[in-house]
Amino acid sequence: MRGTTADLDTAVRELARPVSYPVGTSPDRPDGPPKTKGEFAYSSDLWAQDMLWGRALRSPHPYARIRSLDIAAALAQPGVHAVLTHEDVPGRKTYGLLIPDQPVLAHDVVRFQGEPVALVAADHPETARRALDLIKVDYEPLEPVTDPEVSIAGTAPPLHPEGNIVAQLHIRHGDVAAASERADVTVTGTYELGMQDQAFLGPESGLALPSQDGGVELFIATQWLHADREQMAASLGLSPEKVRLTSAGIGGAFGGREDLSIQIHACLLALHTGRPIKMSYGREESFFGHVHRHPGRLEYEHGATRDGILTHVKARVVLDGGAYASTSREVIVVAATTAAGPYAVDHAEIDAYSTYTNNPPCGAMRGFGAVQSCFGYESQMDKLAAALDMDPVELRRRNVLPTGGKTPTGQVVDVPVPVRELLDQLEAMPLPPAENPDEERMRPGGVANTTHGEGVRRGVGYAVGFKNIGFSSGADDYSTARVRLSVSRGELTAEVHTAGLEVGQGLVVVQAQIARTELGVDHVLVLPADTQIGNAGSSSASRQSWLTGGAVQTTCAAVAAEVLERTAQRLGVNTDRCRLDAGQIVTAAGDFVASMVDIVADEPIELIREYHARKTTPLDANGQGDPHWAFAFAAHRAVVDVDVELGLVRVIELAVAQDVGKALNPKALEGQIEGGSAQGLGLALMEEIQVEDGCVRNPSFTDYLVPTILDVPPMRLAILELPTPHGPYGLNGAGEPPTISSTPAVVAAVRAATGMPLPRVPVRPTDIVEASLLT
Amino acid sequence: MRLECTVNDEARSLDGVWEGESLLYVLRERLGLPGSKNACEQGECGSCSVYVDGILACSCLVSAGQVHGARVITVEGLAEGDELHPIQRAFVEAGAVQCGFCTPGFVMVTHDLLAREASPTEPEIREALAGNLCRCTGYQKIVDAVQLAAKMLEEE
Ligand code: FES
Ligand code: FES
Numbered sequence: 001m002r003g004t005t006a007d008l009d010t011a012v013r014e015l016a017r018p019v020s021y022p023v024g025t026s027p028d029r030p031d032g033p034p035k036t037k038g039e040f041a042y043s044s045d046l047w048a049q050d051m052l053w054g055r056a057l058r059s060p061h062p063y064a065r066i067r068s069l070d071i072a073a074a075l076a077q078p079g080v081h082a083v084l085t086h087e088d089v090p091g092r093k094t095y096g097l098l099i100p101d102q103p104v105l106a107h108d109v110v111r112f113q114g115e116p117v118a119l120v121a122a123d124h125p126e127t128a129r130r131a132l133d134l135i136k137v138d139y140e141p142l143e144p145v146t147d148p149e150v151s152i153a154g155t156a157p158p159l160h161p162e163g164n165i166v167a168q169l170h171i172r173h174g175d176v177a178a179a180s181e182r183a184d185v186t187v188t189g190t191y192e193l194g195m196q197d198q199a200f201l202g203p204e205s206g207l208a209l210p211s212q213d214g215g216v217e218l219f220i221a222t223q224w225l226h227a228d229r230e231q232m233a234a235s236l237g238l239s240p241e242k243v244r245l246t247s248a249g250i251g252g253a254f255g256g257r258e259d260l261s262i263q264i265h266a267c268l269l270a271l272h273t274g275r276p277i278k279m280s281y282g283r284e285e286s287f288f289g290h291v292h293r294h295p296g297r298l299e300y301e302h303g304a305t306r307d308g309i310l311t312h313v314k315a316r317v318v319l320d321g322g323a324y325a326s327t328s329r330e331v332i333v334v335a336a337t338t339a340a341g342p343y344a345v346d347h348a349e350i351d352a353y354s355t356y357t358n359n360p361p362c363g364a365m366r367g368f369g370a371v372q373s374c375f376g377y378e379s380q381m382d383k384l385a386a387a388l389d390m391d392p393v394e395l396r397r398r399n400v401l402p403t404g405g406k407t408p409t410g411q412v413v414d415v416p417v418p419v420r421e422l423l424d425q426l427e428a429m430p431l432p433p434a435e436n437p438d439e440e441r442m443r444p445g446g447v448a449n450t451t452h453g454e455g456v457r458r459g460v461g462y463a464v465g466f467k468n469i470g471f472s473s474g475a476d477d478y479s480t481a482r483v484r485l486s487v488s489r490g491e492l493t494a495e496v497h498t499a500g501l502e503v504g505q506g507l508v509v510v511q512a513q514i515a516r517t518e519l520g521v522d523h524v525l526v527l528p529a530d531t532q533i534g535n536a537g538s539s540s541a542s543r544q545s546w547l548t549g550g551a552v553q554t555t556c557a558a559v560a561a562e563v564l565e566r567t568a569q570r571l572g573v574n575t576d577r578c579r580l581d582a583g584q585i586v587t588a589a590g591d592f593v594a595s596m597v598d599i600v601a602d603e604p605i606e607l608i609r610e611y612h613a614r615k616t617t618p619l620d621a622n623g624q625g626d627p628h629w630a631f632a633f634a635a636h637r638a639v640v641d642v643d644v645e646l647g648l649v650r651v652i653e654l655a656v657a658q659d660v661g662k663a664l665n666p667k668a669l670e671g672q673i674e675g676g677s678a679q680g681l682g683l684a685l686m687e688e689i690q691v692e693d694g695c696v697r698n699p700s701f702t703d704y705l706v707p708t709i710l711d712v713p714p715m716r717l718a719i720l721e722l723p724t725p726h727g728p729y730g731l732n733g734a735g736e737p738p739t740i741s742s743t744p745a746v747v748a749a750v751r752a753a754t755g756m757p758l759p760r761v762p763v764r765p766t767d768i769v770e771a772s773l774l775t
Numbered sequence: 776m777r778l779e780c781t782v783n784d785e786a787r788s789l790d791g792v793w794e795g796e797s798l799l800y801v802l803r804e805r806l807g808l809p810g811s812k813n814a815c816e817q818g819e820c821g822s823c824s825v826y827v828d829g830i831l832a833c834s835c836l837v838s839a840g841q842v843h844g845a846r847v848i849t850v851e852g853l854a855e856g857d858e859l860h861p862i863q864r865a866f867v868e869a870g871a872v873q874c875g876f877c878t879p880g881f882v883m884v885t886h887d888l889l890a891r892e893a894s895p896t897e898p899e900i901r902e903a904l905a906g907n908l909c910r911c912t913g914y915q916k917i918v919d920a921v922q923l924a925a926k927m928l929e930e931e
Contacts, residue, residue: 032867033859035875036882038810038850045809126793201814201822201876201910251814251876252910283815441898504874504911667870674913675873701819701908709904709914 022517023729026667029509030526031249031502042249043221044205048276051207052081054262054269055128055279057118057135058288059110062146062323062358062694063159064139066108066117074120074134079127081273083135084119088268091237097227097259097363099325101160104235104264110139111159112323112360113695114288121269121277144358144694148297148320151355159323159356166321166328166354169336171623173408174347179312183303187383191300191376192760194688196293196679198365199706202251204261204289205280208270215242216267221250223257224538225499225531235264236271243267246530253503254679255364256290258540259326287699291326291363292689294319294354296335298376302384308395312347313380313408315339319362319372321354326363328354333472333619334369337627340408341377342419342466343399348408350623358694364540366679367739370467375761378463378744382751392748393423393462409619411626415732416722418659419464422635425657425718426462432639432653434458444641444648446710455645458652461748464635465740468628469733470543470613477543477613477629480534481551483559485519486604487597492583494519494556497527499536500548505735506668507544511552513664514728518556520580520596534610542632542733543613545664550611550728562605567594614726630724634658634737636677636745642753647765649685649750654742655716661724661732673738674715680742682707684750688762780842782806783852792839799823799834801842802849810850810879814908821907822880825849831887850879853886861931862886865924866917873911880907885921894925 021027034040071083086093086107093107094100106117118135122128145156151164158164180186206220215238222228225245233240250257262279270277281289301314317335321328336352365371385392400419406412443451471477482497494515502508512524529536536548564575567585577588585593614629637655642648656673663669686705690697698704723730743761751758756771778801779788789805799816802808802825812822816835823834826848827841834849853860859867862885872878881904888895888903895903900921901914909917 026870028867029872031875032872033863035872035878036850036859036863036866037854038808038879040875042809042812042876044813045803047804047807124793126795199910200874201812201820201908202874203813250874251812252874254910280813283817283819439898441902447902506873671870671873671912671916674915675911676913678913679910700817701815702817706908706910708906708908709901709917712914714918715913715915 020522021513023513023664026665027509027513029506031508040249042202042251043219044203044280046207046219046248046278048207048209051276051278052121052123052273053125053128054266054277055120055125055132056116056265057132059106059113059115059117061110061139061141062113063142063144064110065142066106066110067138067140069118070136071118074131077127077131077134079123080120080131081275082121082269083131084268084272088272089235092234095231095235095260095264096325097327098329102324111358114360116265119265119269121273146357146359146694148318148355148357151357152318152353159358164356166325166356167332169332169352169619169623171336171348171350171408173410176312176314176347176349179347180303182305183311184306185384185387186301186303187380187387188301189380189383190759191298191379193296193372193375194762195295195360195362195691196365196683196687197287197689197704198254198256198290200252200254200256203281203283203286206248206262206266208266208277210270210274213242215244216270217244218263218267219246219248220263221248221257223253223501223503223540225501225529226535227538228260228263229531231260232263232267236267244531247501247528250501250503253539254366255368255540258364258538259291261289283701284699287689287696291361293365294321294331294362294372296372298372300376300380302380304384304388308388308390308398310343310345310399313340313345315350315376317350317352317373319354319369320357320359322357322359322361324361326361328363330472331363331369333627334468335373336623337407337409338370338467339373339377341381342401342417342464342633344401344405345408350408359691360689360696366676367467367736368541370465370736370740371683371743374463374465374740375744378741382748393427396464397423409627410624411628413631415631415724416659418633418720418722421720422464422633422657422659425720426635426637426655429655429716431460442650444643444650445646450646450648451643455643456641457644457753459640459642459749459751459753461638461745461752462635463741463744463748465737466631466633467736467740469546469630469632470541471537472616472627473618474616477537477547478610479536479547479551480608480610481548481555482533482606482608483515483552483555484604484606485559485600487601491523492521492597492600494521494524495527496524496552497533498548498551499529499531499533500544501529501539503539505672506665507539507548509668510545510549510664514549514552515556518553519560520582520584534608542735545731546727546733547611547613549664549731551609553728554611555607555609558607558609559605562607563596563599567599570599630733632732632734632737634741636741638745638749640746640749640753642750642768644754644768647768651681651713651746653713653716654681656738657718657720658734658737659720659722659732660734661727662721662730663719664729664731669719669734670717672735673717676735676738677715677742678707678712680739681712681746684743684746684761684763686762776840778839778843780844781846782808783848794840796839797835798837798839798842801839802834808849808851812876812879814876821884822877824880824883831883850882853882861927862924865927866920869916869920869923871912871916871920877907877909881909881917885924889925889928893929
């Protein structure tokens with residue numbers, strides 16, 4: 001019945017229909033229309049019959065002993081259905097992404113301001129809030145440890161059994177003592193970064209539903225379903241199969257959803273009350289409810305010969321992890337291993353520490369340690385260029401790490417290091433015109449009309465950054481995909497199922513593009529991410545297009561092979577050199593062999609495959625090893641106007657050059673680069689969680705400043721596609737690099753405009769004004 | 776408290792509303808209209824923007840009692856049926872939607888801007904949208920979307 005003339009006719013007609021939107025094109029996102037209409041169901045939009053509201057009571061103290069806890073009055077309140085404390089945690093009392101050191105609910109002590117102490121479920125959020133006020137906690141405040149140097153010195157009482165250092169690394173590479181003898185010029189500097197918040201707009205939220213089998217189902221905004229499930233199951237005392245997670249709509253993440261927030265709490269309340277539980281943080285609670293970017297202090301020494309060749313780099317990097325470990329152990333590995341920058345440095349000594357204190361816990365945020373190191377080494381490169389009286393871009397060019405060169409850990413970088421190409425792109429772009437006197441909106445201070453241009457100075461700054469992609473130090477980094485090819489209502493359909501989370505970056509559209517490309521199928525459905533399928537790893541570390549993309553590609557390729565094999569068997573033809581194209585099996589020359597509909601209609605093909613990154617190794621005692629499986633690079637040029645009298649900065653233009661290997665979806669990629677660059681600008685000029693004595697002073701969008709559309713300038717992009725040898729389609733990870741070099745480029749421009757050293761970000765108006773009064 | 780108002784041209788009446796509830800809460804939790812978003816509930820992000828009697832407002836700052844008898848239009852009320860409003864289409868096509876949590880607010884404020892000024896300049900666009908936060912896009916594609924929407928509306 002196959003291969004008849006009638007079939008051929010249909011086939012030829014179908015052949016004229018190209019597969020729409022393969023990789024390399026920019027189709028509209030499938031979630032775009034519902035998001036614009038307000039119909040997309042985010043984790044805070046969910047609702048269930050008989051649902052109760054959950055809320056957490058949080059510690060007002062950064063460090064205190066809990067003498068007693070009295071919940072009776074809260075429990076007696078009408079409308080209150082449950083009040084839970086640490087005693088009600090049936091399984092492991094602590095959790096943590098890598099080190100389970102954080103109590104689900106505090107028992108004897110609280111170690112940071114905002115640490116959860118008790119939970120309430122009530123029929124109205126206001127009832128729940130009032131019930132929290134009725135819980136009596138008798139705290140004995142303790143002297144908080146707030147200085148990471150004290151933690152390193154070991155002079156304060158330990159906050160955790162292992163002491164107050166989460167991790168330390170000591171990288172020894174070459175012979176720094178001998179190399180520093182050869183330096184004609186040496187510059188030193190100390191740089192600091194404040195604590196940045198991810199400030200995703202969708203609050204931590206979700207809906208937990210108790211299930212018939214004694215388990216629980218959770219609809220949640222997170223970055224990593226499987227890691228959540230593992231931690232939840234342990235603390236809920238359930239087997240992992242009884243804990244089912246499905247992704248609800250996610251309103252941004254940027255690292256801030258890699259650790260748990262409401263997950264265990266909502267499920268505890270649901271299991272306890274037997275009712276659906278909704279939890280949704282307000283903005284203030286959100287500031288206490290997720291980890292932040294580590295504040296850092298970096299001390300550097302760079303040496304160079306007179307002609308600008310680096311002789312050596314010494315660095316000491318301290319990142320404060322706050323009260324609990326989160327990912328501090330891994331963040332410090334990235335900070336330390338990138339501390340010399342994308343430069344050829346044969347002699348390096350890098351000492352790096354992440355600490356425990358009673359400050360807010362810090363963990364993953366876009367850039368993950370590489371943001372901190374880049375601000376340090378790029379500030380140093382500018383300082384070195386000034387000392388050498390050399391153009392700072394030229395200095396960078398002279399020191400680019402060559403492909404095949406070694407990082408300070410001895411790892412050979414076997415991929416293109418396109419730093420020169422990126423800088424060339426930036427320098428080739430025209431500079432924006434000098435200030436337009438008629439457009440006061442574009443002056444520092446904007447419409448507030450604070451200046452007529454008297455004290456306004458222009459500056460231009462450059463910076464280059466790099467980072468590893470994915471999980472490091474010997475972790476098996478992988479993702480899983482299930483692909484089902486079937487005919488449904490006469491139409492060839494591919495279903496793609498992974499646990500890779502769409503946090504805004506566009507993974508949902510990229511997965512569909514890959515399936516279309518590999519299978520020659522138009523109609524692709526990307527199923528919601530959940531725990532019914534294997535692990536995808538986290539939507540972080542710029543890794544999902546590569547790993548989940550790679551898993552979808554691998555699985556689709558296996559499905560395609562199965563289609564060809566079945567075709568060969570059924571039609572008795574050799575399909576060794578055939579491929580799938582627009583719903584057809586065709587020869588290498590493109591001649592029709594069979595219609596995929598005919599091959600698949602009676603028996604769908606369904607396969608599951610994993611895609612694993614290259615192997616890595618942990619660092620040894622001298623900080624040597626191959627901890628990373630890929631690297632990605634970007635560079636920025638910033639142009640700023642600074643009102644030196646008022647300390648106001650206006651970024652006039654931000655230009656970005658980035659090598660992405662291959663742009664699977666150029667439009668989505670541009671969005672990543674623009675958004676990432678804006679976050680770097682925010683860290684440079686305005687974003688900081690202000691912590692005093694362990695307490696957060698500005699937990700609101702009134703006082704924590706997120707860049708607005710007036711703060712972020714137009715951007716010029718140069719996207720390079722130098723194929724990454726081992727990446728699917730030659731792609732490279734792309735989400736983080738634009739955040740990394742943006743901050744030092746903006747600060748370099750402000751330094752160029754003002755002539756001030758500005759060693760700390762965010763640069764505050766007072767930093768500029770006070771420094772200018774001194775000079 | 777009893778609350779009566781018109782939401783997206785439909786008369787609604789609610790009993791048992793607590794006086795302290797915001798219009799945002801009423802829309803999201805009582806009327807099943809979660810399109811207006813709750814990113815800050817402090818009047819800082821614009822994600823909850825709605826029209827109250829034709830004036831654009833942050834619904835998180837409007838108390839439920841204040842809209843008694845008022846006419847409220849939310850983002851759910853812009854499109855007709857399955858068709859996207861041109862502004863919504865422009866946001867999708869321009870790539871201005873990433874996580875999308877800010878999008879309903881930006882769609883509303885763009886609607887308000889283009890009603891006042893059919894072809895705004897880029898500085899005018901930036902000024903008009905300055906009360907809305909987006910954490911994902913860096914705003915470039917949002918500016919593109921507003922310009923595209925202006926063009927689409929003009930062509931209609
Ligand atoms: S939620 Fe209303 S302004 Fe942010
Ligand atoms: S698209 Fe995520 S906040 Fe704007």
